Amino acid sequence: MNDGKSKILIVDDISANVDVLRAILERKGYQICMAPSGEIALKILPEIEPDLVLLGVTMPEMDGFEVCQKMKENPDLADIPVIFVTGKVATEDIVRGFNVGGSDYVSKPFQYEEILARVSSQIKIRELIQEKEALIKELDSLSRIDPLTKLSNRRDVKEILSYEQSRFERYGKGLTIGLGDIDFFKKINDQYGHDAGDYVLKEVAVILKKNIRKVDSVARWGGEEFLVVLPDTTLNGAAKVIEKIRSSIESFNFEFNQEKIKVTMSFGVACHANECNQMESIIKLADDLLYKAKEQGRNRVITM
Structure with missing residues (x-):
């Protein structure tokens, strides 16, 4: 189930791919943003702050691997999970995707249930990581406060x-x-x-x-x-x-x-x-x- 608030950025230069993915995901209540190239995606990512990126691999000028690598080098974008969208299913391509920081991949032709399952899984994993980080921060803060006076300890x-x-x-x-x-x-x-x-x-x-x-x-x-x-x-x-x-x-x-x-x-x-x-x-x-x-x-x- 999706709470209707998760935001997904689809990055692909092939409009047919974008249309299919958008239709599948919007039906489940996800908010969809789109970028036709890697360069545009990198420009708008800090502004839209998506919960997940569906990233085409084969794109002109800057392919998906390079976009993902640049995302992971940016501390503000590094924690956003990336699912590669690709027709390349060769082992070396899949391995390369993981090596540059990808979280998962979906291959063409798209399978409705598979896309929803992989998207939902990555969003849940990110939510769990964020909850864990928030808990660690809260526990660290509590460990620095005197419980009686509420002053620093x-x-x-x-x-x-x-x-x-x-x-x-x-x-x-x-x-x-x-x-x-x-x-x-x-x-x-x-x-x-x-x-x-x-x-x-x-x-x-x-x-x-x-x-x-x-x-x-x-x-x-x-x-x-x-x-x-x-x-x-x-x-x-x-x-x-x-x-x-x-x-x-x-x-x-x-x-x-x-x-x-x-x-x-x-x-x-x-x-x-x-x-x-x-x-x-x-x-x-x-x-x-x-x-x-x-x-x-x-x-x-x-x-x-």
Whole structure:
């Protein structure tokens, strides 16, 4: 069964072949587009985005093998299945078709049921591949998100840091990070319960996101720790951003089950000083500064 939405491009210079194929496929509800040559097909393919190409082999100027090869060399067209339409049934021709990226072939004279079966099969295979790719992308995305706070997780932000490290080495612009920790978080869990602790983590995540730019990143680094990545930002500029976050958290009305919870955060802020700095050492420095903020009474920002 066809859902009536699958689009097929028929490429052949012989109008009789096109008419027969079109009649067979339109009867089953397929949308049909046509091109009388390989050159025209390659021009219109990106625009029409068909689900399948029925491609004549013997055509003047550019034969079907060359058209198929050019399609497979183009990343935007490579996943479109190609069924060759040919009167050539010699083994070497069939093998050549597969070698240039063809998915199947139909031979003349056309057999109604065979054409429908081969077309339906290739479209279903493509749909399955697309569903698999979408699932892989979704699973990859989920594996990068902290399920509680919906922020990037440690894995994701490490890749972001690696990218920003490369940008810094290339352009030399400022790159600063802030590592923050919720003060006395264990006491919050002990006094109000773990559900209250989860509530605090989620609200802190919202405040963090509200106070950074689109080019910045924030992640749950682990437990009650959060990492803020501020590209193209000086140490002084980053300190102002982090201080604004700290102040916003201190003044926010955290209330869970009608109980008010006092929440503050401490931060350490470090920047990329030169090309010799590796990201691990910057994170370690921010962590050391965070420890100093804790030693000095918490609820403060310490910079390098």
